[in-house]
Amino acid sequence: MHRFKSEVLNGLASAGLVMQTGRDVKPANPDAAQALRLFAPVLQTGRVRLVPVSFPGCPIHFCTAVVTPHNSDEQRAKNATGSFAAGGQANTKVGAAISCVGEVAERLTLCSLGHDDPRVVAVTKGEYQAELASILGFSEAQMSDLLRKRTELRCGSRGSLIDWSKLSNRFIRVSDLLNGSVARLPAFAALFGEVVLEKGLTVGVSSTVGCAVWSDLEGARERAALELAERDAVAQAWYNRLGITLVPEPVLREKISDDLRKYLSQRIRKTTICRVETDLPVHVAVAISHRGDGFAAAFGACAEWDIGSAMFGAITEMLQGEISLSAMEAAYSDPQHAQGSRIPIQLRYAREKSILDDWPLGEKSEKGACFEDKAFSLDGLLEALREKGITVWEFDATRPDLGVPCIKLFSPELCTWQPRFGKDRLFQGVVERGLRTEPEREEVFAGRSFPF
Structure with a gap:
């Protein structure tokens, strides 16, 4: 011990x-x-x-x-x-x-170890650099706004475009998940606390999205890939308000345990479980709870190889979200204190907006109405990504001093919950699946920032 x-x-x-x-x-x-x-x-x-x-x-x-x-x-x-x-x-x-x-x-x-972090590598002459701008997915309008707020990022910028490669000479090595080719990315894209421009500044674009730890790298890779697929599907559904199907009651009875269904049905909060449509071979489920009028909402999402696991994961994430929301309510219960503080976006949304206005719980798309119970696999997901021309870069983020296998994945094409409107799939995905005839405008998406 x-x-x-x-x-x-x-x-x-x-x-x-x-x-x-x-x-x-x-x-x-x-x-x-x-x-x-x-x-x-x-x-x-x-x-x-x-x-x-x-x-x-x-x-x-x-x-x-x-x-x-x-x-x-x-x-x-x-x-x-x-x-x-x-x-x-x-x-x-x-x-x-x-x-x-x-x-x-x-x-x-994902915390940087500073100057001597062994995951940060020297630049090899002629080594390919993955396009960070595409991975981050900022639109031109968002990039211009970022430059106005962060003038220090103008170093090497071209007009309204940020030259991310000029901000740091510290890089990590990544490999293409589909063909094994090697490239480099700025370390600040993956590691928290990486400074840029030798000024002690951080860019703030690193996140845990597409990252997972497991007892081995294979398991971490599988969990990270599922999270990428989940974020891609939910982002398209949230910003477009399309591709959302209520899970039929017979499926809930078959896939969710009696004690959990009983608990959810007998409490005051109202819970709804949905399937989210995706063109990737995974099952994506979302669970929503609120106090009955859509306010005080909690949100959970999960992608899995089978629908039962996806629904269970979404429900447990939703319940965890309720715990977080309760903690926020307690921390910001004093109106005077709350007014003088930066209220978390989830709490502000819970108090001021109804999830029923933003997540069409009762709507079904024609293609989404058919409920499939097929089991999928990582190999099938990778093959689908290859067929669609979707690139996924893999970073072995394992810290040698901690020794916990960790994989972080990046994709120039796949969408994210964050408002990143330079991703074509966010606009075109629902059009290609026949859910709408033309893509929505960026201005509309800008008013729908994901709050959870």
Whole structure:
């Protein structure tokens, strides 16, 4: 058993990962033992406080964590991210804790280690540089707006276009997921806390989207690919308000356990589960809950190889979102305090807008009305990406000091929840699938920023 600080050990015990009898501490079960071996360096890296969370009568278990990186070699990352929260959910208490620590590991793994980060490589003459502008997906109008707000990004810019390659001489090496070709990307595209222009500034374009940790790289790659597909499908549905199909009640009864369905149906909040249409071979589900009038909404989305797993994942993400929303409400309950603070976008949306106006829960597209229960696979997804000419770059983000296998994926074509209106699929995808006759205008999308 690894030695942990008392604060961490107490959290592990309360979350059900370890059992304490006097001075004797041991893993709660084989799954906990495997997780503690994998995540021990993560739990020793910073101050990690695990807290189990439960809803009365809910069969799903939850766990939250508050993390403060404090190693000297993570000072830049700490400056960029400070303390952060993470969450996990599963059918068991131990599973929820493992899921939560996995999210902590994912975030810490993407923290830059500064000047000596071994994942940052020297530039090789003639090495291909992947087009970061396409990966980020800003439209020309968005780029112009960004330059107005961040004048320091004008270094090497051409008119209203930002030359991202001129902002830093620090790069990571990526490989094409489909053909293995190698290229480089600016390190700030992947790692939190990477500085640019030697001025101690950060660009703020890195994120955990398309990133996953697992016990091996193959598993991390699979989870990361599913997340890319999920974000692509949900983004097209959200901004276009199309491709959303209610899951039929017989399917819910077949795929969702009786105790979970009973819990959702008997509580005050109203829950709706939808299938989101996609042209990729995955199942994408979204779960929405609100107080009945559309306000105080929580949102969960998940892509999986089978529809049952996708729906379960979406429901648990939605419930985790309810926990986050409750925490925000408590933190910003004082009107005077709230007015003088920057209210989180999810909380502002929950208070001021109805999800029923933005997510057409009762609408069905002609093509989306047919409910398929086919099982898919990673090989099938990769083949579909290849046939569609969609590029996916892979970065092995594993931090050698943590040792948790981590994959981060980037795509110039696939959409994201963030308002990135330079992505053609966001406009053309629904047209190509016959859901509308012509693409929507960017100005319309600009008023529909994703709030969750």
